Amino acid sequence: MNPADPHALRRRLREYHRGDEATVVDELIALARFSPSEEDGITHRATPLVQTVRESRLQTGGIDAFLATYDLSSREGVVLMCLAEALLRIPDAETVDRLIRDKIGSTEWERRLGASHSTFVNAGTWALMLTGRIVKLGNDDTNLSGTLKRLVARAGEPVIRQAVTTAMRILGRQFVMGRNIDEAIERARSAEKSGYRHSYDMLGESARTSADALRYFESYSKAIAAIGRAAGGRSVFAAPSISIKLSALHPRYEVAQEERVHRELLPAIKALALRAKARNIGCTIDAEESDRLELSLDLIEALAMDSELAGWDGLGLAVQAYQKRALPLIDWLADLARRADRRLIVRLCKGAYWDAEIKLAQERGLADYPVFTRKVASDVSYLACARRLFADPRAFYPAFATHNAHTLAAVAEIAISAGGSDEWEYQRLHGMGEELYDQVVGEDRAGHACRVYAPVGSHEDLLAYLVRRLLENGANSSFVNRIADAELPIAALIADPVGKAAALAVKRQTRIPLPRALFGAERANSEGLDMNDKATLQDLVSAIERSRRILYIAEPLIGGHTTRHASRPVPSPADRRDTVGQVSEATLADVARAYETAIAAFPGWSNTPAEKRAAALDGAADRLQGRLPELIALIVREGGRTPADALSEVREAIDFCRYYAGEARARLAQPIVLPGPTGERNSLSLHGRGVFVCISPWNFPLAIFVGQVAAALVAGNCVLAKPAEQTPLVAALAIELLHAGGVPTEVLAFLPGDGRIGAALVEHPACAGVAFTGSTEVA
Incomplete structure (x- = not known):
């Protein structure tokens, strides 16, 4: 160099x-x-x-001694920091009172009394201790004495509130030279x-x-x-x-x-x-x-x-x-x-x-x-x-x-x-x-x-x-x-x-794991991008430009076979001149065929070991990660989201897959008995419940879509997935990656369409459960 x-x-x-x-x-x-x-x-x-500093502390104390007494390894220190932070921005007295009751009243200030040589610190501790004792008085409901104590507590709250707020302001003034520049300059003259x-x-x-x-x-x-x-x-x-x-x-x-x-x-x-x-x-x-x-x-x-x-x-x-x-x-x-x-x-x-x-x-x-x-x-x-x-x-x-x-x-x-x-x-x-x-x-x-x-x-x-x-x-x-x-x-x-x-x-x-090892053996953290790095931002611009050269297709996918009907263009909501791709929407006949295929596949998938189902989700997560820039670009174009939001969404989809895979390994191996759809009790550790319908919203075209599907699949259910009408292309690519990761094609079907298709899916007699919008409760 x-x-x-x-x-x-x-x-x-x-x-x-x-x-x-x-x-x-x-x-x-x-x-x-x-x-x-x-x-x-x-x-x-x-x-x-x-x-000299130690000798000086014996006589003077001050803010350094206060911080030493109430360090952040102590409960009291954490309480004081929370108060200092919160009291500066809580606008109403009632909330301040509740905060003081919660934080001050639950802490043992007596243990700190006399712990410092500083009169300043011990005086502050004495005040906090008394405050804590007063706000605890409302706990006795058994007699007239308890009622009187509660009355004292209520009457004292405005005084306590003012005292604690003033104490925090005094603490703040230890760090601030003046309220305005002229006051600060004047105060600095002696120094x-x-x-x-x-x-x-x-x-x-x-x-x-x-x-x-x-x-x-x-x-x-x-x-x-x-x-x-x-x-x-x-x-x-x-x-x-x-x-x-x-x-x-x-x-x-x-x-x-x-x-x-x-x-x-x-x-x-x-x-x-x-x-x-x-x-x-x-x-x-x-x-x-x-x-x-x-x-x-x-x-x-x-x-x-x-x-x-x-x-x-x-x-x-x-x-x-x-x-x-x-x-x-x-x-x-x-x-x-x-x-x-x-x-x-x-x-x-x-x-x-x-x-x-x-x-x-x-x-x-x-x-x-x-x-x-x-x-x-x-x-x-x-x-x-x-x-x-x-x-x-x-x-x-x-x-x-x-x-x-x-x-x-x-x-x-x-x-x-x-x-x-x-x-x-x-x-x-x-x-x-x-x-x-x-x-x-x-x-x-x-x-x-x-x-x-x-x-x-x-x-x-x-x-x-x-x-x-x-x-x-x-x-x-x-x-x-x-x-x-x-x-x-x-x-x-x-x-x-x-x-x-x-x-x-x-x-x-x-003890501080690397960011991608944050969850330890449970699962890998999804890999992100540094959105404050100019080279990274330029790479995303390039990814969006590459995406414009691809015409994405979304069409019904049942048992691994596509069905092509009349298609319509899918424009970008940010620029209607940008045609992101084409969508061919499902028919009622497609719905019937999808149910037939899923019903036939359900016994085999339900009896598939939880580990294998989890491995399929891990495989899908890896493929989502591998297509990160492309997915971001597609979400930006079809969903109208910013690159930063699109990145967060792709990572959330990856995390959903890995999270549910981890849950399968940790929980489905143990007998978990839950009520069945008709009152009987079944064990999710061994079997799913049938065919689930997952209908996702347009504003999270990937994360919620994948989250619903992954939760239902890992529990042993077959899934019929219908994306929002506005964002079928992102969902179609997600389905492709789920299949590539190891989810059998007959277990997961893709049915783009409007509200009629959604209603037909939900109202079908073989529907065992539905995940709407952000819900991932599939049990």
């Missing part, structure tokens, strides 16, 4: 996106490993930092006198409408003007700065809308950047979910190369070390800085969306995760990235966001090893890490500059930010949590993560 080739560097980013975790971690270990002198220096720096700098973040997440985006743009613009006035002529690195979220500035900030994003969002970001340049302050683009990284890099590259922004070194971005591609990203940024002849501000952080990244990859059935599954790997990645940033001072002004004493000390030692430059800074979140950074910030200390990430906004804007902070710092693996554990030796707290990672026999966390 030519290191000066930006296209090669971007390709490397994509290769690492969901790369093999063990391979990536081994590479990072080699780059991050400390020399003996660095190890000694880190221990010398970090040990007194931890000692600035102590040597701190600030980066202001106007709270708010993704814009849902253009009006939202405009409101956020105006908020950022006003903030830049106010920050510029407060800068007082300081250098761009020393002055206060602003952090912006691209998702707040556009309602469709996604790869699928790339052209629109460049046309509408880029001018807005550039306008903000020009305002920041005019006031000589920094403007850092915050990191968001990994899906958006490549799109953000295109926008950052355009800004960096813009001639109107030349000569300004205030353009910055955040890099998340928990992403596997963090180090290749820094390599690409170094090349961008050279091409643009500028210095980029890079805020290196661990990352705040880990839970979402893991769950999204699992839900989407992707090949691997974009983030490390072990925290220690993120720590190693952070250190390797820090070395790379210090190695290129012409390209970067590094900012190291951390609340970890070992990381703080390690960064200082790496800086010395790199030549001892002073042109870098630490960063911390407002409301956290004060005891740690107060030891290193200030003219009277041999420390370094620290910038406080300072959110600005009202209580209502706090929701997403607050929940991320609670998740990030309330986890029992976080440094903020572990430092409060007085029984944990300091040596263990500041242990070298590089050595810990190197000692692991298995680098990835085995």
